[in-house]
Amino acid sequence: MMSKTENGASGIPLLEFSKKYDESQARCYFEKHGKGFGRRLSNWRETVMMRKSLKLAGNPKTVLDLPSGTGRFWEMLAEYPDREIYAADYSFDMLIRGLHMRPEHVTRRIRPFRCSAFSIPLGDGAVESVFCARLLHHIGEREDRLAMLKEMARVASQSVCVSLWIDGNYKARRRRKLEARRRKKRYQNRFVVERQVIEEGFRQAGLKPIGRIDFMKFYSMWSTYVLRKVF
Numbered sequence: 747m748m749s750k751t752e753n754g755a756s757g758i759p760l761l762e763f764s765k766k767y768d769e770s771q772a773r774c775y776f777e778k779h780g781k782g783f784g785r786r787l788s789n790w791r792e793t794v795m796m797r798k799s800l801k802l803a804g805n806p807k808t809v810l811d812l813p814s815g816t817g818r819f820w821e822m823l824a825e826y827p828d829r830e831i832y833a834a835d836y837s838f839d840m841l842i843r844g845l846h847m848r849p850e851h852v853t854r855r856i857r858p859f860r861c862s863a864f865s866i867p868l869g870d871g872a873v874e875s876v877f878c879a880r881l882l883h884h885i886g887e888r889e890d891r892l893a894m895l896k897e898m899a900r901v902a903s904q905s906v907c908v909s910l911w912i913d914g915n916y917k918a919r920r921r922r923k924l925e926a927r928r929r930k931k932r933y934q935n936r937f938v939v940e941r942q943v944i945e946e947g948f949r950q951a952g953l954k955p956i957g958r959i960d961f962m963k964f965y966s967m968w969s970t971y972v973l974r975k976v977f
């Protein structure tokens with residue numbers, strides 16, 4: 747029950763889940779977060795969390811949104827008129843959908859490029875902050891998470907904001923029970939990480955937590971860490 751890591755043609759690790767974001771998936775993903783009251787509410791709450799995380803990080807002037815997906819947070823990121831916004835994703839289709847569907851006054855602020863979070867084509871400290879929403883909960887292997895975190899820490903000059911699923915709440919306990927029943931499933935692409943484990947990963951990547959914002963304390967698995975780069 748693991749996320750599969752293989753090496754792509756370029757030698758950069760390629761995860762099974764990374765292959766699924768084709769054109770039709772991109773269309774579904776774009777539409778999904780605006781559908782129904784529950785989803786719209788959770789999208790709003792997540793945006794509030796991510797805005798707060800950037801505030802804790804000192805409202806950085808240059809941000810890399812990775813993976814940006816279809817640009818769910820671009821409007822929020824663009825609230826600061828002088829912020830430079832880089833947006834990267836492994837899926838070209840996700841990026842294109844976002845660039846076509848988001849408002850033009852927002853997309854003209856975006857500098858998009860395709861890349862893997864394992865290998866970001868930017869120099870050391872190229873952006874003040876890396877903003878990473880909904881990626882790490884797809885990464886089942888500790889080494890893969892660490893490799894990505896190290897790469898984000900390399901590119902950030904000051905901070906990294908990451909959202910992921912953590913334990914210590916009602917939903918995580920419920921999920922654990924569900925997973926125990928589903929043991930035979932060949933492949934899993936979403937994972938809850940123990941706080942202790944991820945916080946040790948941050949430390950190894952040279953990142954120090956300076957804040958944590960929970961989606962809904964004691965209930966939800968979603969949490970965003972604000973991490974300061976340690977020199």
Ligand SMILES: C[S@@+](CC[C@H](N)C(=O)[O-])C[C@H]1O[C@@H](n2cnc3c(N)ncnc32)[C@H](O)[C@@H]1O
Pocket residue numbers: 761763764767812813814815816817818819834835836837840861862863864878879880881
């Ligand atoms: C659940 S979506 C999250 C997108 C966006 N952050 C959001 O919250 O709406 C996950 C994204 O990760 C991207 N992705 C998958 N593997 C990746 C990798 N190795 N490097 C960078 N992006 C990756 C996918 O293409 C997809 O757009």
